[in-house]
Amino acid sequence: MRRLASVAVTAGMGLPALALADQPIPWATNFQPAASPTMEHIGELSTILNVVIIAIMVLVTALLAWCMWRYNARRNPVPAQWSHNTFIEIAWTAIPALILLVIALPSFRLLYFMDRTQEAEMTLKVTGHQWYWSYDYPDQNLQFDAMIVSDDELQPGQLRLLTTDREVVLPVGVPIRVLLTADDVIHSWAVPSLGVKTDTVPGRLNETWIRIDRPGTYYGQCSELCGVNHGFMPIMIRAVEKQQFHAWADETRARFAQSQQKPKGGKS
Template structure:
């Protein structure tokens, strides 16, 4: 009896904590989006739920009408086929109803696109540069810049996801609107973090802009989502969202950790400086 109660308690605790602890990474057999932690992702999930509801209603309606037509107008019940060819009121109705449905979907869709595109009074700016095959992050307001490379499988610590963990995570404060400016120095990449609802191409010679506000602390993961070469699958995005006080403390350490080293470009970490320009 005690074992059963203990097992049920543990299962309940796991179910309750799993969405929070595992929100920032993909899960086996996942059925829906990753748990959203930004206003953008919450709106994306809400719109997707609404559209899926519309799809279900349409599917049930069409299936019901099809079943009715197959039953009501089958050959043994209608040995002599009807001779009419069209019905003007019916044609108006089945043209008007889909138009209304499209408007019901289009209006919230355009509102979401505008919300995603317009930077919401950003308190800080982050510059993201895609390379073959790693990311560079720059905090222009704080004079910090560093590279972020994938941690190899043999160097992973317990609990770190394979192919998604980076040696230098992008650290951001919780609850702060952040302007994201993205570009690339070689080919097109795509900076994508599902929990944020952000997926923006980084294009050489072009500066793309979007924004994000992470509302819950934690580690969040993404990957390059634009086929960019042989190591496309080995340039993860690792974001660590922390409270504002912790972010301020990290900035003070980062200005020392990522300081200029003789023979390297500004912002290159000590680990990269000692092993040269080799990439995974």
């Protein structure tokens, strides 16, 4: 209801209301809704882990309660004594090993899945700076910097600490190779609803990938402590249909060609 109300208010102010746009919500207790297959798999793994954790908690609590009731001083004034129990020692070694195996198999499968894609249709290069992001679309011959919009420049409906002066526009349903680096210190490019969080390291080119499943605006931030303005490096991605993306790229190139400037992208 809160999300629907927010969209309604935004539409009422005459601003573009993108369906199911994802952003932090006060007092949220779960992940943001998944907008990529990677985030869907992360949610599934989280469910498996929570089931395992709850089962262990219930078992340990039950055993502790039974021991407190069965072996308290009133019921056993003279405690029984023994030194070894082969069955128990085998059990408390084998059961944790099985639990770790149950956790490890889907974890490794997810790590390999989210590492990189062999079917990328386009590439986005991200460079971290103190304290802003640079984006390069090598396939579209576009480059621009994206900086935070300060509090005194925010427009109605824009999110504090999450809005940038230029949006990263990406197509929906397209596997996108993301290359990441930095030119000063280590940063981390993280967008929770897309399930991506990869460090940008000076002198190194890291790779990940995303495929956005639905249009909307997705927000993230730098997730690696990188200096005094670490908390002021937001990420703002606008996902549009493929035709709209190509139109945006063509319009942006034409705009900068007319101004005889190096392409730096911008909002359409």
